[in-house]
Amino acid sequence: MRRLLAIVVAVAVVVTYQVPAFAYLKLGTKVGSRTVTLKWSQLPIRYFITDRGTAGVTSTQLQQAVQAAFATWDSSTTAQVSSQFGGFVLTSLALRPGFRSCRRF
Numbered sequence: 040m041r042r043l044l045a046i047v048v049a050v051a052v053v054v055t056y057q058v059p060a061f062a063y064l065k066l067g068t069k070v071g072s073r074t075v076t077l078k079w080s081q082l083p084i085r086y087f088i089t090d091r092g093t094a095g096v097t098s099t100q101l102q103q104a105v106q107a108a109f110a111t112w113d114s115s116t117t118a119q120v121s122s123q124f125g126g127f128v129l130t131s132l133a134l135r136p137g138f139r140s141c142r143r144f
Contacts, residue, residue: 079120082119082120082121083121083122083123084109084120084121084122084123085122085123085125086105086122086123086124086125087124087125087126087127087128088101088102088105088124088126088127088128089127089128089129089130090127090128090129098127102124102127105124106122106124109122
């Protein structure tokens, strides 16, 4: 009986005592003996999408999916992020100096 009571109390504590986990994936890179956090130095995060689709996914569908993903990220109470769609481009910005790119695989 005591064991059952202890289990019930433990479950009640776990269920009623909720603390945000603040779980996230921290991205970084090793520089010497320390890890440098990768982060955007300027908001909003401005992104561009190459105006060419693939089989089954148009450029517009990709843009809508990226926009929805940013909206989900931004709706988190612990996130401090904003984004801005820069538009569709005809060539890859990765070929231009000063641009960083994310690629679909």
